[in-house]
């Protein structure tokens with residue numbers, strides 16, 4: 001599988017990435033068991049077999065068990081670590097779970113440092129390749145974040161930094177204080193969350209009926225800074241609108257692939273070079289998605305899918 005640059009720093013990763021949120025046995029307090037480890041191992045091995053070497057985590061996925069189970073796989077087979085790019089995130093604290101009673105965002109330096117140490121211990125590794133700030137924290141102080149990044153870099157704990165769910169202004173604000181360029185911005189993008197393209201054509205359009213909630217200029221800001229845009233929920237968890245579903249199925253029949261592959265191909269066709277983060281835990285669905293790399297949607301088919309998903313003609 002093609003390798004792509006993750007940001008301007010020279011780091012590389014597979015065109016399609018594996019999202020690990022579904023690993024670890026779910027959002028519950030049940031301890032990780034052998035079946036969870038076996039599931040994680042199957043997914044990692046299937047991904048590597050398909051050429052996918054990029055794995056996305058967050059500290060608290062499955063109540064911290066996603067990283068834990070992944071770490072158990074790495075402990076069993078230490079040679080895997082050198083074959084993969086490991087990304088995790090920090091900044092969301094879940095109420096009742098993370099030493100806080102009310103859940104909140106926390107991009108203070110002390111929380112960032114504490115969170116990374118927790119991720120490294122669970123993942124059984126001495127460094128993360130990429131750390132993302134999971135969500136913008138209204139109380140974030142760019143200079144403080146820059147200091148945390150500096151000490152993580154100097155300690156060899158994190159190689160590169162990025163963000164998630166941040167808009168253009170937040171990226172500019174942070175970047176002005178950071179020593180190094182941000183490498184990624186992970187956003188919810190799919191045919192079910194198509195406002196990243198819709199906002200570009202409904203701008204200044206008085207008759208629009210759809211609510212457009214994507215901040216104008218975010219995609220452009222990332223592209224001009226060579227920040228890799230990653231898509232979370234690229235399959236929308238399988239929850240397509242009826243229009244999107246039938247368009248995906250029809251396109252899938254035309255190209256002799258499953259609808260999942262078309263959902264991936266639709267993202268890949270966008271010139272921003274989006275890296276889909278596939279959240280399936282099933283090797284067969286992963287393989288079906290990878291077929292999307294072989295589908296090149298022409299302008300008309302790409303637009304037809306978009307129109308079917310948005311539920312109305314373009315302005």
Ligand SMILES: NC(=O)c1ccc[n+]([C@@H]2O[C@H](COP(=O)([O-])OP(=O)(O)OC[C@H]3O[C@@H](n4cnc5c(N)ncnc54)[C@H](OP(=O)(O)O)[C@@H]3O)[C@@H](O)[C@H]2O)c1
Nearest residue numbers: 019020021056164232233234235236237238278279280281
């Ligand atoms: N940055 C953020 O704020 C953020 C937020 C959420 C997620 N993420 C990251 O993005 C990754 C992907 O996100 P995601 O897992 O929410 O979305 P996804 O990749 O769109 O969907 C994967 C989930 O949907 C299920 N699914 C997919 N297609 C289906 C179908 N046709 N029928 C039934 N179920 C289907 C999968 O089940 P199976 O396992 O059974 O295939 C899996 O649970 C996560 O793993 C995580 O790494 C980031």
